[in-house]
Amino acid sequence: MEDVKGIEHFESAVHAFEQKTPAFYLNRIFFGRPARIILLLLFILAILLPIFYIAMTSLKEPIEIRTSGALLPRGQITTINWVKAFANVPLVRYLFNSTVVAVISTILVLLVAVPTTYSIIRFKTGGWFLPAWILGTYVMPPIVVSIPIFAMVKMVNLQNTLAGLILVHMMANMPIAVWLIDSYIRSIPRELEQAAWIDGYSKWETLLRVVVPLIRPGILATGVITLILSWNEFLFALILTYGVKSNTFPIGISRYIGEHGLQFGEMSAAALAGIVPIYILVFLFSRNLVEGLTRGGVKG
Amino acid sequence: MASVELRNVWKIYGGKVQAVIDANWKCEDGEFFSILGPSGCGKSSTLRMIAGLEEISRGEILFNDQVVNQLPPSSRNVAMVFENWALYPNLTVYENIAFPLRVRKMPESEIDKKVKEAAEFLNLTSILHTGVRHLSGGEMQSVSIGRAIVRQPAVMIMDEPISHLDAGLRARMRDELKKQVERLRVTTLYITHDQVESMAMADRIAIMNLGRIQQVGTPLEIYYNPRNDFVGGFIGEPPMNFTFCELLQEEDQSFIVSPSFRLRLDDECKSQFLQYRGGSRLKLGIRPEDVRVSMQPFPNSFALETDFVEPQGDRTIISLRLHGGDILLAQVLGSLRPDIGQTVYVTFDQRHMHFFDIETGLNILYPE
Structure with a gap:
């Protein structure tokens, strides 16, 4: 009796899969290949962003650093910080x-x-x-x-x-x-x-x-x-x-x-x-x- | 080359666990000596003490009558083949075999000569420069033997060297190993739990159980004259039958009697009991091949019912039901195939009946 139920359950799951029910698409979205790539990219971004921010800051004019919090330098890119740092x-x-x-x-x-x-x-x-x-x-x-x-x-x-x-x-x-x-x-x-x-x-x-x-x-x-x-x-x-x-x-x-x-x-x-x-x-x-x-x- | 002798050797772990209890034996120079026993019987501890990998708790180990207790493994000139072969995984076959020679700082030309000799001997020439990671089990085993023999050790110790191989290869390696060791004539201590290996290869066998040596003897001595019921039951396949019986004297005749049988002893067997002064209740041990079975009654036979019949072609294994539900195994010619549940007539080969003391398990007729 148990076995028959088990088989029925299994068959309905296979059916849902073949019929591309909503569950199938949800599965695809959250565990599919594109989703994984996006998650990885977010992860990498979170790690690299501060370093990128430092790199950008090191290239900004001192006055710009004090006045703007923007990520990318707006004005002239400069090496003055690097020279002065050393x-x-x-x-x-x-x-x-x-x-x-x-x-x-x-x-x-x-x-x-x-x-x-x-x-x-x-x-x-x-x-x-x-x-x-x-x-x-x-x-x-x-x-x-x-x-x-x-x-x-x-x-x-x-x-x-x-x-x-x-x-x-x-x-x-x-x-x-x-x-x-x-x-x-x-x-x-x-x-x-x-x-x-x-x-x-x-x-x-x-x-x-x-x-x-x-x-x-x-x-x-x-x-x-x-x-x-x-x-x-x-x-x-x-x-x-x-x-x-x-x-x-x-x-x-x-x-x-x-x-x-x-x-x-x-x-x-x-x-x-x-x-x-x-x-x-x-x-x-x-x-x-x-x-x-x-x-x-x-x-x- | 050396003899190996153990005198009252004990191994006690943590002050409590007695792994080896009062071992006394001597392996002669050039002998192939096997230590046989079930797992946990103390055979590995024994060999590790001989190799110097473990301290000797009590007693003395002698190589060529010299006490070696205090010598480190490197000074004992023993070689060892491990159960898992213990090859250096980052080295080639050549370098593995050359390893003990390099340790001894032998000149390169001599190393080369010896390694090639050993490789020749073991058929490893074609794979000399292969990394050992890529070898099959049989090849690894050969390499580990190569590493052991290349420096001509005084004693070669083998710890279950072929038990990791699959069955077919194991049988072939058994013969191969025996041949190689015979050609080398090196004192060999061979540790195994497989009685077939010991019986087939060893000159003499020491059987161990629960830390104690049970018997030391040639394979045939041990087979035909087990010193106690453990040795009787451990050696032989199918295993020895044990059943309790009573020794009876009636006028000038002697019988062994149990609820299942009453067997008159012949003159030869009876004469063995002339010196016997112990109790009359005994444990009888009889090997399956010493149980005679016939479809018809014959003199001094008794009737038993078959419980199971296993035809194996050349022979038939018959399980006979004894009184009280015990089973007696008989191994007979393949042409004899009774039905299950059939009554057959049985007797024992009286030359090969073994009688053990009920309390101590000792063979009461054992020639001391």
């Missing part, structure tokens, strides 16, 4: 500082995070406590520890140096790196490492020669993410650096607010100059990144 503020120095901090802290993060994660997973180093603790530091808002960290950095006399910021960024990005690398290491069958031990490798050699080559995409993805995080990091850079010598790019941007009032045009030009390198980097590694993030999502 002339009035040591932007190149900030970008250089940011690069040094981001690259070195990322290398350090990876150097520590890969063996740490491997050791936690394979040899249960730190029992339940170490992984829980690492996750705990990830959950905690950084501002909570800003004062102790400032005190500690000062204690070792690294305040207002790139080295100090590098150390702090390394520490701050460690949990996310461990978190990301975790799923990559778990995806390697244990037997592979045991085979390498039996074949004559020590545990360190096994890690470096067998595990690392296999998880290289994951290490790259993790590196790109920590690089971005370090590049964009504001709070610790603000607390720990207070001079051209060590200010990073996000702090440098705030220099355009100051003596001469709010320099929107110059700020836009500087901001664009600061995000271009990171965009290129992400673009170059996008395949690794997507792979890394989705894997982290599914398996982590």
Whole structure:
């Protein structure tokens, strides 16, 4: 009896479909190919619009910026903001500082995070406590520890140096790196490492020669993410650096607010100059990144 | 090449779970020694301790009479073929086989020579430069053997190396593997849950269950002289029949009696019980092929009703109904095909009856 009802129900659904009932058209409109493309375009627009707005602002006359909120420049397109952005503020120095901090802290993060994660997973180093603790530091808002960290950095006399910021960024990005690398290491069958031990490798050699080559995409993805995080990091850079010598790019941007009032045009030009390198980097590694993030999502 | 000996070896996980209990055996130099048991019996833990992948909780493992307890896997000169083959996925066949030699920093010319020799031996020459990701199961298995033999290990350990292959390939690889190991004459420890593999390949078998070694012996010793009811039931297909019976002495005759049968023991069988002083209630084990079936009554036979008849061409498997609903399997010639529910006449081959203690399960006639 149940079966017959089921079949009837199924047949009426097929009938509705063949007869192109309103339900059929609704389905088409909301889930069809054009609808998907429109949604995607809206999404892209929402993401790109602010960047486009910055780009346009950087090309407007300073007077126009103050008087009009229009998206596209009405008057003359000018490069004056770009010239002034680099002339009035040591932007190149900030970008250089940011690069040094981001690259070195990322290398350090990876150097520590890969063996740490491997050791936690394979040899249960730190029992339940170490992984829980690492996750705990990830959950905690950084501002909570800003004062102790400032005190500690000062204690070792690294305040207002790139080295100090590098150390702090390394520490701050460690949990996310461990978190990301975790799923990559778990995806390697244990037997592979045991085979390498039996074949004559020590545990360190096994890690470096067998595990690392296999998880290289994951290490790259993790590196790109920590690089971005370090590049964009504001709070610790603000607390720990207070001079051209060590200010990073996000702090440098705030220099355009100051003596001469709010320099929107110059700020836009500087901001664009600061995000271009990171965009290129992400673009170059996008395949690794997507792979890394989705894997982290599914398996982590 | 080396002998492998276990002396009172225990593996205890987390202070509680006893995976291996007091293992004592010796595998001689060049022997093909199989550890056989159902999953979870402790055979993998045993082999992992021998390979050095796991610590030995108690006892000693000796290679060539030298204790190796403290040696890391890399210093034991063992090679291992894993259940999932554990090939390095980013390397070619050539590089996988060359791997243990490269680790030992052997000169390139020698590596090349040895890898090509091994490839020749295993018929891998044509796929030497293929990535291992693109290989079939059988090929991967050959590569993992190649990686194991290329450096002439003292001991080769194989952990269910062919159980991931499909049935047809498995049978072929079984013969192939046996031939290869025989040509190499390397001490081989072969771990499996499949009694067919052990019986077909091993010089000797150690049967494990619940962490304990049940019996160590040649395949035929184990088949004809199981030390206890577990070994009797585990080896052989279809499995051994078990039924309870009573040993009776009447004047100068002996009988085994159960509600379903009363069987007079012949002189040879009776003489085995001369030294026996235990209880009269016993567990009888009889293999299906040792159950004789006839359509007509004959001396010292008893009547049973067939429950099911499975003709298999060359042989027929007959399920016979015992008193109380138990089933007795008989394997007879294919020409004998009684109907279901028919009464047939049955006796046991008295040379191959096994009697086990009801409490301990030990074979009471086992020659110690």
